[in-house]
Amino acid sequence: MSNVVLVLIEPDEGRVHLVSREALTFARPLAGQVQALMLGRVDEAVLADCREQGVAVVHEATDAELESYAAAAWATALERSLEASGAGIVLAGGTERGTEVLAHLAARRDLPMAANVLSVTSTDPLEVERQVAGGAVREQMRLDASPAVLTMAGHAVEASAAAAPGAAEHRPFTAGVSAADLRAQVKQVQARGGGDSSADLSAARVVVGAGRGAGSADGFSDVDALAQRLGGAVGVSRAVTSLGWRPHHEQVGQTGSRIAPDVYIACGISGAIQHWAGCSSSKTIIAINTDAEAPMMTKADYAVVGDMHEVLPALLEALG
Structure with missing residues (x-):
């Protein structure tokens, strides 16, 4: 299995979302190298967050169609970055979007997926402990397929800086999103009051x-x-x-x-x-x-x- 971990990260007001930073922290012990895919604009603030987390490479899908959330389109971008990175593990925070996009990826590639992972108990073979039944039960699960696809349970770890900053090399690419990828897409976001x-x-x-x-x-x-x-x-x-x-x-x-x-x-x-x-x-x-x-x-x-x-x-x- 490749020693590269590819992490899907989500934006939050121009920075990397807290749960995504936690996922990057979670990924570091599993990887010789951590790479990330940002669906959203990659600017200096995002790169600074990724450097702090020890990320080596930051992929950015530049397709205009990805400006609005569409799970299938995001999964297409994730597939392209997976091919470019050769990652042995694909990881995302267990948010609604992270879980949905990785489920699309796993279905397309006929791979098992472990959701709500709390920890990795073995890397060879890859075995994880995850929450099931609303957190009342913890389950041990082995992922023999490659790449391994998993989402981290929200706040399973606390986000912390890497011992040494990463290069966070910025690599823009075109995902080539199809019309079929956009059949379900967010068209409008209404701000909450209060x-x-x-x-x-x-x-x-x-x-x-x-x-x-x-x-x-x-x-x-x-x-x-x-x-x-x-x-x-x-x-x-x-x-x-x-x-x-x-x-x-x-x-x-x-x-x-x-x-x-x-x-x-x-x-x-x-x-x-x-x-x-x-x-x-x-x-x-x-x-x-x-x-x-x-x-x-x-x-x-x-x-x-x-x-x-x-x-x-x-x-x-x-x-x-």
Whole structure:
């Protein structure tokens, strides 16, 4: 198997997305050389992030059709970079797009794919440990095919700089996207409202979460206020989105976002296994709940037994 790892990286406001930087960190111990494919404009800020992560080569597909997201088109670009790099492993962060694009690649090449990988336990043969059943179970999986295709579970590792910077040699190319690749394509992106509390959950350093304990759609005013006061994002449980109180993009959990903030404040959330799968990588968890025996309370670093509608106003007042 080639000792090159090719990592699909995603943009975030002109830089490399946090989860993609984590994927590059994850890739380094597996590779003699890490190469990356950026679907999005490669500028000096992107190259600087890649150098810091020890990336040797940065491929950029310059096709105009790739400016808007289309999973099949991105997979075509990934195939071209795979052929150019000769990589033995293709890796992406376990985002919605990373997972979808790598699934296209695996299907086209009739390859097995390991999703939500937490660690690589052996490189010869390649064996990985991954999350299944919403994080309740860990599975050992062997990938005998080449290239090995896998996505890293969100925040499985913390992004860190390489011991020595990489060259990040910029290699533009044309992917040759076909009309069939563009049958499903993002045509318009509508910005979310809500100020700071609508920040990207996967990259937020502070998340204020709320569950059924909020009581209603009108019960989030203090949650929003605290998230904005702390410069963070709002996250919610699946029960909240199922009830229609908040939009799905705020959901934390197995079928929502996986977060790894410095602080997660979970208000009125019982802590079902599906939610825990999305928040367990948080560095510090503070739970507020009237039920002292709720799973979230017993797993949290700090627990406050009380009504969120009494605790949060007091906290906001104390913060001034």
